[in-house]
Amino acid sequence: MLRGKDRRKGSLHNDVIKRTRWRLTAQYSALLLLFLGLFAAAAYSLFQQSARSERENKLNALLDDELRFVQENYGNMRANQFNDKKDNSFEIGADQAFYYWVDQQGSLVLGNESQSGIRSQALRALEGWGARDDKPRKVKLETQSRLFFRDHDGQQEERTSFLVASRELTAAGRNIGTLYVGVDISAQEEMLRTAALVLGGLTLLFAVACVFVSHLMSKRAMIPIAQSLARQREFVADASHELRTPLSVLMSSIETLGMRRQAAPNENEDEDRFETRTLGYMKDEVKGMTRLVGDLLYLARSDSGAEQLQLTQFDLRASAERTLHGLAPLFEAKQILHDLDAPDKLLVYGDEQRLLQLLVILVDNAVKYSPSGTLVRVKLAEEKQRGHRVLAIAVIDQGIGIPAEEQEKIFERFYREDKTRSRHLGGHGLGLAIAKRIAAACGGTIQVASRLGQGSAFIVRIPISA
Known part of the structure; x- marks a missing residue:
């Protein structure tokens, strides 16, 4: 468990x-x-x-x-x-x-x-x-004392201080x-x-x-600081909730316009392509904002302690296969190969949704920073550490790698090593921070091993019971 x-x-x-x-x-x-x-x-x-x-x-x-x-x-x-x-x-x-x-x-x-x-x-x-005629001085002399006995009848000498x-x-x-x-x-x-x-x-x-x-x-x-942080958490959570509704309306409107354009195409092909392209840009931006709002809402709930694990028993191998199959468009867009290495059946008792969210974050991150034609490997295994069962999830890519001095910072919120490149790839710098929070919520850890130009390996270890 x-x-x-x-x-x-x-x-x-x-x-x-x-x-x-x-x-x-x-x-x-x-x-x-x-x-x-x-x-x-x-x-x-x-x-x-x-x-x-x-x-x-x-x-x-x-x-x-x-x-x-x-x-x-x-x-x-x-x-x-x-x-x-x-x-x-x-x-x-x-x-x-x-x-x-x-x-x-x-x-x-x-x-x-x-x-x-x-x-x-x-x-x-x-x-x-x-x-x-100067100041008195102290000397120590041996005196006989009957307070201590040696061999029952002998007297023991002790040194006594005298001021002279x-x-x-x-x-x-x-x-x-x-x-x-x-x-x-x-x-x-x-x-x-x-x-x-x-x-x-x-x-x-x-x-x-x-x-x-x-x-x-x-x-x-610390009372005023704690109150200030609580107000900030409430603000982030409230802002996220408020933003979700208009974003959903915008997304629905854009999809409706796209369906309408398909049903009644414009006679002017250039104008039609321009409108289609504009709607596509708007849709991508709204999707990005929706993901950002969702990430902020998760972090706000996690910070406030309101996020709870929904524990069930499930086969992680089967769930991971379905998840990777759903990410097929992501792999195809960059012509990335992927491979799943896991036991035929891997039963765990945990929060399936959060573990799969963690897997998606790591895979998405690997694909973003991997060149076309490379391989992304996903490994699921059960390990033993000090007599306890541990679930190990590893996502290994052949991407650009991460400098050693940046490897601890990448799990910070909104941190991006190359901000221009990350924005171009659609990242907000929250994915790995959320992955770390999920691993911590499950009582586990997340680590990265990487070399520039040789790829990266993200390894998550979560204790599980028999």
Whole structure:
């Protein structure tokens, strides 16, 4: 069975509106996501800068307190009043990880830390610092943690971040060393990581909301365009209907005049030939306009979704033979040979009228652009594609061919490669556009393979059921 049976096919204008709406959605989303990303980055940067500034201010305050205490008690230290207990001279604060007083020779004079086992690491990390008044720096030291266990009873060491600042120590007008103070900033870094995850999650959530809002905005923006296209479709359909009646009257009048001329021929043969020739021209033009109106009406109905497939089971081989027999005057007018290559019986379930209309369009196009005495071949076959049955219709000619750069454009409405030649041959540039619409309505595709001077092959593939 042809795909999409008993339902209206998506029209071309709907496809255009959908593609445009999705492009607008992508553009709106990209713009909103850009602003959202900038906002998230700025918020995180401000939060990080605020946390860092708070840590540095706190560290500098601790360092100033320690520096003032050492300088105030330096005289007592010289009198050896602290002697063996100098490491306990200062009680380390709750917010402080360690402090070290290092003399000019690099020896530890005084120090203490809140966690055991980090003194040697810290002193190695501080080597070469000297007296500094610049910004605090971050160091990583290994500390023991009981949060992780190795072999059930072993302690795992983890690297902890510390923020360290230094000041030059002076007493009695001379340099007596450098004071280093460090604070544990692992909790603040963990807080920053958590903030980054939360901010990332919120950004993702708002990104989804941005896409949804963008889709609604694009849908609202397309309403006037959709209304305008609907009015255009109605105009084309109404104009086509209005034109069909006067064209039918004109055609009937011309045929009546022709019959009257045959019944009562003019005594003046030259005048009679002139009138006959004029009536013939008028008849051809009216036929051309009638075909054009019919094509426009079909496209208008197809665009509006009003065109429905009339599905029946029929023998495509027999129908194609009758159709080609009816086109005999077309072949004879240009002395074109034709050949039908098809199975003896090819049962399909589909819209017979539309499939035969598609075949007529392709054959008519092949004859128009083929020189006299050449062959037009029509092939009908059943193929297998990925386990599915596919009806293949091919029309092959030995005509002038189509340039490679024009092969995608020939299915556009009113497109003609050589406009002068096409008008002379009676084309309006709608035939192949209609063929493409019929193939699409049946769920299939149409392709062309052509070389200049070597002819063209139009191949239609339509899925069918068993």
